[in-house]
Amino acid sequence: SYVLTQPPSVSVAPGQTARITCGGNNIGSKSVHWYQQKSGQAPVLVVYDDSDRPSGIPERFSGSNSGNTATLTISRVEAGDEADYYCQVWDSSTDHPGVFGGGTKLTVL
Amino acid sequence: EVQLLEFGGGLVQPGGSLRLSCAASGFTFSSYAMTWVRQAPGKGLEWVSGINPSGGYTYYADSVKGRFTISRDNPKNTLYLEMDSLRAEDTAVYYCSVRGIRGVTTFDYWGQGALVTVSS
Numbered sequence: 001s002y003v004l005t006q007p008p009s010v011s012v013a014p015g016q017t018a019r020i021t022c023g024g025n026n027i028g029s030k031s032v033h034w035y036q037q038k039s040g041q042a043p044v045l046v047v048y049d050d051s052d053r054p055s056g057i058p059e060r061f062s063g064s065n066s067g068n069t070a071t072l073t074i075s076r077v078e079a080g081d082e083a084d085y086y087c088q089v090w091d092s093s094t095d096h097p098g099v100f101g102g103g104t105k106l107t108v109l
Numbered sequence: 110e111v112q113l114l115e116f117g118g119g120l121v122q123p124g125g126s127l128r129l130s131c132a133a134s135g136f137t138f139s140s141y142a143m144t145w146v147r148q149a150p151g152k153g154l155e156w157v158s159g160i161n162p163s164g165g166y167t168y169y170a171d172s173v174k175g176r177f178t179i180s181r182d183n184p185k186n187t188l189y190l191e192m193d194s195l196r197a198e199d200t201a202v203y204y205c206s207v208r209g210i211r212g213v214t215t216f217d218y219w220g221q222g223a224l225v226t227v228s229s
Binding site: 001031033035037042043044045048049052054084086088089090095096097098099100101102103 | 153174219222
């Protein structure tokens, strides 16, 4: 089955840029979605189809996807961005197509 | 406003059964695929099961195949997850989610989650 690999943690100072990667075999050929999950809350979609943002999500959140790596970029990081972030793809080649990465804890120093 | 409310969580003994429900509102329920995702304590998200809009096609993670059954009642705007032969490793918060509103394969909106604890 398809595997998505994320770093367990990323740390960044307020106002700086955070980059969270999601690795997968030829992931550039798939649509990648990103979810933010704050402590004790349900996940929220923040980027979909590699680089689109749902309404209400700040422009500071952006995404890219090429080759074997997709990246979620958070510019001008704020304390309120501290959360777990998960990438997700749909692997239609199998009968269990929902796939999540292991998640990355973003710490704002 | 899209709302998803899960019901039916609780404590169950190993080998027991439980049925989760998810009441949906704020969108045309019968037009969208639905999904269950779970999160064990302190762990990441795990996709569990999905169902197409009509209910005619279902799919499951290997970890629950043969034990869990997903279904839906479109006139009642409700999604279900019947869980049998429960194991300690099924202990998790279970979220229902609607798929395909923004992107074809996005899990667009999530419920608040229902905690299932499997323990003797």
